[in-house]
Amino acid sequence: MSEQYVLSIFRGDQNGGEEQEYQVPAIPGMVVLDAVHYVQAHDAPDLGVRWNCKAAHCGSCSAEINGMPKLMCKTRLDEYQGQVVHIQPMRTFPIVKDLVADVSWNYEVAKKIATFTPVNAAPFRMQQWDVDRVQEFHHCIECFLCQDVCHVLRDHDAKDQYFGPRFMVKMAEFEMHPVDGADRIPQLKNEGGIGMCNVTKCCTEVCPQHIHITDNAIIPLKERVADRYYDPIRNLIRRLTKKEESSSSTVPSKA
Amino acid sequence: MAQASQPSMNRPIKPSGKLPYWVEPAFTIVAFGGFIIYSLWEVLFHNTGTYHNYVSPFFSPGVAGWFGFHVLTALYVVWVPFIFRFSCYYYRKEYYRAFSFHPFGCAVAEPKSHRNRSYKGEWKINNLHRYTWFLAVIVLIFLWKDVVEAFIFPNGFGVGIGSLILLINAILLTGYTFSCHAFRNMIGGRKDCFSCTAHGQSQKTTSYKLWHRISEANVFHGTWAWASLFSVWIADLYVRLLIMGVIHDVRLF
Ligand code: SF4
Ligand code: SF4
Ligand code: FES
Numbered sequence A: 001m002s003e004q005y006v007l008s009i010f011r012g013d014q015n016g017g018e019e020q021e022y023q024v025p026a027i028p029g030m031v032v033l034d035a036v037h038y039v040q041a042h043d044a045p046d047l048g049v050r051w052n053c054k055a056a057h058c059g060s061c062s063a064e065i066n067g068m069p070k071l072m073c074k075t076r077l078d079e080y081q082g083q084v085v086h087i088q089p090m091r092t093f094p095i096v097k098d099l100v101a102d103v104s105w106n107y108e109v110a111k112k113i114a115t116f117t118p119v120n121a122a123p124f125r126m127q128q129w130d131v132d133r134v135q136e137f138h139h140c141i142e143c144f145l146c147q148d149v150c151h152v153l154r155d156h157d158a159k160d161q162y163f164g165p166r167f168m169v170k171m172a173e174f175e176m177h178p179v180d181g182a183d184r185i186p187q188l189k190n191e192g193g194i195g196m197c198n199v200t201k202c203c204t205e206v207c208p209q210h211i212h213i214t215d216n217a218i219i220p221l222k223e224r225v226a227d228r229y230y231d232p233i234r235n236l237i238r239r240l241t242k243k244e245e246s247s248s249s250t251v252p253s254k255a
Numbered sequence B: 001m002a003q004a005s006q007p008s009m010n011r012p013i014k015p016s017g018k019l020p021y022w023v024e025p026a027f028t029i030v031a032f033g034g035f036i037i038y039s040l041w042e043v044l045f046h047n048t049g050t051y052h053n054y055v056s057p058f059f060s061p062g063v064a065g066w067f068g069f070h071v072l073t074a075l076y077v078v079w080v081p082f083i084f085r086f087s088c089y090y091y092r093k094e095y096y097r098a099f100s101f102h103p104f105g106c107a108v109a110e111p112k113s114h115r116n117r118s119y120k121g122e123w124k125i126n127n128l129h130r131y132t133w134f135l136a137v138i139v140l141i142f143l144w145k146d147v148v149e150a151f152i153f154p155n156g157f158g159v160g161i162g163s164l165i166l167l168i169n170a171i172l173l174t175g176y177t178f179s180c181h182a183f184r185n186m187i188g189g190r191k192d193c194f195s196c197t198a199h200g201q202s203q204k205t206t207s208y209k210l211w212h213r214i215s216e217a218n219v220f221h222g223t224w225a226w227a228s229l230f231s232v233w234i235a236d237l238y239v240r241l242l243i244m245g246v247i248h249d250v251r252l253f
Helices: A032-042 A104-112 A128-138 A145-149 A165-175 A185-189 A202-206 A213-229 A232-241 B023-045 B075-086 B089-098 B112-116 B124-150 B161-178 B181-189 B206-218 B221-244
Strands: A004-013 A016-025 A062-065 A068-071 A084-088 A095-097
Touching (some): A004 A032, A004 A095, A016 A032, A032 A084, A104 A165, A145 A165, A145 A202, A165 A213, A213 B089, A213 B181, B124 B161, B124 B181, B181 B206
Parallel strands (some): A004 A084
């Protein structure tokens, strides 16, 4: 066997651990997950790794490869030729074992968000060009790499103050839907903590689905929050006309 | 959350094919820092930015002149582009990364000193970005007037290097101003349904088309931001050097 990759994989759990090195023979086109599977099959059958589709669709295999949050199944090893490849679990979430992180906090956040609330019963009639905007957000595979990289959650551990970029995408998906009637603006400002995001765009940089998280979800939502809460002139007009502001053009007043 | 058990941060040895993570913030520090020092020199030590038919963007419109002030004349205008850029969503990324290390780079651990200070999110004052946009548009109108004047020489229409520099500057500033995220919201971004107000007609409405065009330009907002920052810098420097007699304008025809 000719070329070898050197993998340095974190082994451990809540009680601690360290990286261990493994040699893996190079196969053209192999991805990091292939190499991890090789290690599991040959050297460490007890190596903990979560994966499912191996096609960048299920969002299970998130990890940190040489310090960068990435999908293991979408990261080619030849990107790291001549380097030791360090593989660690996502560090924003508690560790379960080896490369497996406990992402359940995200599911708790998801429960807090009002889901799609149509103003009238299906079937809905809408123009494709009107829904294109929210369809970008449907591409999310819930890999939580954006949550992992977001400094608000990662460095400040402010999970009680900010839902994180993935859930800004989710809220944008519902909030900008042509026939949705729920009002998520107060929640975005308060519990959702959209003001915690300082638009530094790391979420967008790591998103394997190339969702424009900041430009198309977070910033437009911040603008809607500003419309409602931080715009003195709109506020005055609202008071003078005694009109409740709605963020949806389809319903005059919302819950 | 339990973090103690996590391995220590190993920054990528070298994410292949990409620049090291510190390059972008380092560029920002140098470019921004340089521009701010240059602006201070311009504002504090010069009272005119006019050379024949050329006016530097730092001194336009000549607000100070309208009220008869003759000291720090640039100051009456430069605060507008300054607050517009300061509250710009793109520049927030650049300065929060480069100057306050929140974060310095993606997945780069923030400095230890941040641990003792609670992070409160971004400055709320930035929510007023929409107002600074209107002010910036007013200034932009004057810059276009200056462009027209830059093509009118004592002997009639002409083109000098200076005319072209001011023209390019105005184009880049227009691109920057109209690709703004706040403008994108005002122009239609706050609507969820464009066809609804058009009674469900299937043809794209004008307001949709406008929002869509602005959205396309918005993708390059950062590029517009840097390009126009440098064009303002170059335009001002060009006029300044003309005034100082260091260089001479070249008339193309
Ligand atoms: S842009 Fe906002 S949400 Fe995205 S990583 Fe940065 S702070 Fe977090
Ligand atoms: S928005 Fe992108 S990075 Fe975040 S969870 Fe969805 S696919 Fe992953
Ligand atoms: S295994 Fe499904 S996304 Fe990687």
